[in-house]
Every structure is written in structure tokens, then in C-alpha cells.
Amino acid sequence: xxxxxxxxxxxxxxxxxxxxxxxxxxxxxxxxxxxxxxxxxxxxxxxxxxxxxxxxxxxxxxxxxxxxxxxxxxxxxxxxxxxxxxxxxxxxxxxxxxxxxxxxxxxxxxxxxxxxxxxxxxxxxxxxxxxxxxxxxxxxxxxxxxxxxxxxxxxxxxxxxxxxxxxxxxxxxxxxxxxxxxxxxxxxxxxxxxxxxxxxxxxxxxxxxxxxxxxxxxxxxxxxxxxxxxxxxxx
Amino acid sequence: xxxxxxxxxxxxxxxxxxxxxxxxxxxxxxxxxxxxxxxxxxxxxxxxxxxxxxxxxxxxxxxxxxxxxxxxxxxxxxxxxxxxxxxxxxxxxxxxxxxxxxxxxxxxxxxxxxxxxxxxxxxxxxxxxxxxxxxxxxxxxxxxxxxxxxxxxxxxxxxxxxxxxxxxxxxxxxxxxxxxxxxxxxxxxxxxxxxxxxxxxxxxxxxxxxxxxxxxxxxxxxxxxxx
Numbered sequence: 001x002x003x004x005x006x007x008x009x010x011x012x013x014x015x016x017x018x019x020x021x022x023x024x025x026x027x028x029x030x031x032x033x034x035x036x037x038x039x040x041x042x043x044x045x046x047x048x049x050x051x052x053x054x055x056x057x058x059x060x061x062x063x064x065x066x067x068x069x070x071x072x073x074x075x076x077x078x079x080x081x082x083x084x085x086x087x088x089x090x091x092x093x094x095x096x097x098x099x100x101x102x103x104x105x106x107x108x109x110x111x112x113x114x115x116x117x118x119x120x121x122x123x124x125x126x127x128x129x130x131x132x133x134x135x136x137x138x139x140x141x142x143x144x145x146x147x148x149x150x151x152x153x154x155x156x157x158x159x160x161x162x163x164x165x166x167x168x169x170x171x172x173x174x175x176x177x178x179x180x181x182x183x184x185x186x187x188x189x190x191x192x193x194x195x196x197x198x199x200x201x202x203x204x205x206x207x208x209x210x211x212x213x214x215x216x217x218x219x220x221x222x223x224x225x226x227x228x229x230x231x232x233x234x235x
Numbered sequence: 236x237x238x239x240x241x242x243x244x245x246x247x248x249x250x251x252x253x254x255x256x257x258x259x260x261x262x263x264x265x266x267x268x269x270x271x272x273x274x275x276x277x278x279x280x281x282x283x284x285x286x287x288x289x290x291x292x293x294x295x296x297x298x299x300x301x302x303x304x305x306x307x308x309x310x311x312x313x314x315x316x317x318x319x320x321x322x323x324x325x326x327x328x329x330x331x332x333x334x335x336x337x338x339x340x341x342x343x344x345x346x347x348x349x350x351x352x353x354x355x356x357x358x359x360x361x362x363x364x365x366x367x368x369x370x371x372x373x374x375x376x377x378x379x380x381x382x383x384x385x386x387x388x389x390x391x392x393x394x395x396x397x398x399x400x401x402x403x404x405x406x407x408x409x410x411x412x413x414x415x416x417x418x419x420x421x422x423x424x425x426x427x428x429x430x431x432x433x434x435x436x437x438x439x440x441x442x443x444x445x446x447x448x449x450x451x452x453x454x455x456x457x458x459x460x461x462x
Binding site: 056057060061063064078079080081082084085105106 | 417418419423
């Protein structure tokens with residue numbers, strides 16, 4: 001079980017890292033043009049989004065993992081502008097960053113950076129949250145650990161275990177159709193791999209909790225309307 | 236927990252196999268995110284376009300605001316300095332007025348006539364640039380104080396971006412900042428504005444290195460496909 005939780009945490013980590021405040025339009029003042037507007041045509045492919053985009057923050061940092069050991073050391077981080085971030089993320093101060101430390105910081109940052117009094121995030125209770133508690137059947141019962149943050153009225157349904165990006169996050173990040181397609185393909189891959197790893201019994205437990213499949217109605221995640229009435233307005 | 240320590244052990248064991256790869260790798264740097272130019276790139280460039288925005292020509296009255304030494308280097312993704320690059324900066328004055336008629340026309344009384352509002356600098360072989368300007372202030376609708384930046388080579392524009400003040404409380408409420416990307420991107424568009432020690436005038440210094448996504452040569456090759 002421990003092992004299983006671990007591997008799931010790996011699946012979930014990038015999700016949490018992406019749980020950022022919605023970068024949606026704020027109060028538009030006189031000066032604020034559209035993001036990346038301006039003379040876009042003049043500088044296609046230059047600067048950040050061309051290269052940085054499409055990668056999770058963890059992926060961006062792991063590019064620096066020169067020896068490929070899955071851990072980022074201070075020496076490897078050749079971009080001095082990221083030293084600050086490194087120090088903040090290096091929770092135990094050992095001069096190396098594990099992906100867990102990164103995920104933890106990104107989660108904290110996104111919470112700290114969210115607009116005060118803004119829409120509740122209700123996602124990402126810290127990396128320890130998921131799987132930290134007693135094994136509480138993922139389908140049943142109130143969401144434990146996962147989504148343990150300041151959930152608020154918008155509190156997400158716990159996603160199916162192994163979900164790379166829950167629907168709500170996809171909405172929040174406003175993924176393009178192309179991105180959604182790629183994500184769906186990746187999800188399929190993850191699901192297939194998971195199927196191979198787990199025995200049928202384990203898969204059942206994972207999906208429906210220790211009680212097994214519910215006798216009435218479908219699994220919880222399928223039923224019940226999503227409470228989205230109070231989602232922030234989108235443009 | 237067991238698993239992690241085992242992973243660590245494995246990693247340590249394989250380290251010797253991999254170090255050579257690291258040794259020969261070039262320095263890697265992430266490109267500075269591109270940000271909106273905004274509407275107030277000066278519509279009439281000032282006569283004085285030097286890198287000292289505090290004093291216009293031979294004026295004896297300096298600009299209002301906290302003097303800031305804004306410096307940095309323009310680099311490629313592999314960390315090598317870009318020479319002969321032109322960097323332009325522009326920002327609103329301490330009273331939140333841009334050097335642009337669309338902004339200043341209605342704010343003539345508010346405008347600080349002694350602030351240059353715009354400056355230009357060409358890099359030498361070290362890729363370095365240097366400006367003397369004011370510490371940026373918020374602008375209505377833009378709670379994050381910022382300096383607009385445009386880098387070009389000859390007539391080719393390479394990057395338009397903005398530099399914001401690290402840790403400023405307005406950043407998290409700022410639309411441009413928020414849509415700039417994730418936490419890593421945010422690191423790349425902020426600079427520490429530090430008080431210069433022993434400075435009588437309470438001057439600040441900010442170092443902001445700019446990394447271009449591709450070299451100008453790459454761009455020339457790409458251009459036909461993009462246009």
C-alpha cells in the first residue's frame with residue numbers, strides 16, 4: 001500500500017504544482033493590454049513562452065538535472081536567477097531539491113500568491129496530505145487530505161486517483177483543445193500503465209474504496225452535480 | 236520513506252556514471268518570459284535618450300522618485316553575453332504618468348517634467364547594460380510596479396518584457412504578473428530592489444539579467460516560416 005501511495009503521489013505532484021491561482025484577467029486598467037499582446041508578430045518564437053510554455057515548473061527545473069539522478073543539486077542549477085527559488089524550496093537545507101520539495105513549495109506559493117479574498121482554491125493540501133492519512137477509501141467519505149487546503153464553498157470533488165489534471169483544474173487553467181487532447185492521450189497512457197501495475201482487486205479498491213463497488217448508484221465521482229455555481233466568472 | 240532513501244542510494248551509486256555528462260554540458264539558462272508591451276511605448280521619443288533617466292540633458296532639477304541603478308546582462312540560453320544588443324526601457328514617472336501623449340495629455344499637472352521616461356543602451360561584449368532611473372511605482376490598473384523592456388538587434392526586435400519588484404505586494408493582484416506563467420516564470424521577471432549601502436540619497440540597485448530564447452541568427456533562419 002505504501003508503495004502504491006508513493007507512486008500515486010508522483011502522479012499527483014505535478015498536478016499540485018500546477019494548482020496556481022487562475023491567471024485570468026484581473027481588473028483591467030488603462031495600461032493593461034492583453035497578455036503577450038503588443039507587437040507579437042514581430043517577435044514570434046522569442047523569449048519565454050516559446051520555450052518555457054507547456055512545461056510544468058518541476059519539468060523546467062529538472063532540465064538542470066545534469067546527471068539525471070532525479071534530484072536537483074545547487075551546483076547543477078546553472079541559472080543564478082533561480083537560486084532564490086532553490087533556497088526557498090530546499091525545505092531541509094541540504095543543498096538538493098527533490099521533486100517533493102519542489103511540489104511542496106509550488107503548492108504553498110500558489111496559495112500564498114492567490115488573490116486575497118479571491119476565489120477559493122480548494123485544491124492541493126500539500127504533498128503530505130494525499131496518502132498521509134489513514135487509508136480512507138478514495139471514492140467514499142469526505143475528501144481526506146486531498147483538497148485539504150482552504151477549500152471553501154468551491155471544494156473540489158476528489159478526482160479519480162491517478163488523474164493527471166482534474167476537470168476543474170483543466171477549466172481553471174483554460175487549456176486549449178490541443179492541450180486537452182494531449183492531456184487525454186497522456187491520461188490514457190497513465191491509466192494503461194496503472195492497470196498493468198495493479199492487480200484487479202487493488203484496482204477495484206482504488207476506484208471504490210475498501211468497501212468495494214457501491215451497490216446503489218454509480219461511483220460517487222460520476223454522480224452528483226458538480227457545484228460550480230460559485231466559480232469565478234470567466235471571460 | 237524507505238523508498239525514498241533507496242532511491243537516494245541508487246542515485247548516489249550511479250552518480251559516477253553520469254557526472255561526465257554534466258561536466259561537458261553548457262550552462263543552461265531559462266529564457267526571460269515575454270510580456271505585453273502595453274500601450275505606452277513613447278509615441279514621441281524624447282530628445283534625450285541616454286541611460287540616465289533621472290536628469291534630462293543639462294537640467295539641474297532631477298526627477299522625483301527613488302533613484303535606482305538598474306543593471307544586468309543580456310545573455311543567450313547558454314549564458315553567453317549578447318553584444319551590440321539594444322535595450323530600451325520605459326516606465327511611468329513617480330506620479331504615474333507615462334511619456335506618451337495618450338497618457339500625459341490629461342495629466343499635464345500631474346506629470347513630472349524632469350523624468351526622462353525612456354532610455355536606451357547598447358551592450359558591449361560583456362552583454363551588460365546600465366540605467367539610472369527611478370524605482371517603479373504602481374499605475375492605475377497595474378498594482379505591480381514595473382519597468383518595460385525591449386531588446387533588439389539592429390532593426391530586429393528580440394524580446395519585449397517587463398521587470399517587476401520582487402516580493403512587492405501588488406504583484407499577486409497584477410493581471411500581467413499573474414498571467415506571466417508559473418512560479419518559475421515569475422522568478423525570471425522579478426528583480427530585488429536593494430538599498431545601496433551608505434547611500435545618502437537612499438538609492439536602490441536592481442540587477443536584472445535577461446535571457447533571450449534564441450540567438451538572433453536562429454531567428455533569421457526562422458523568419459520566413461513565421462512571417
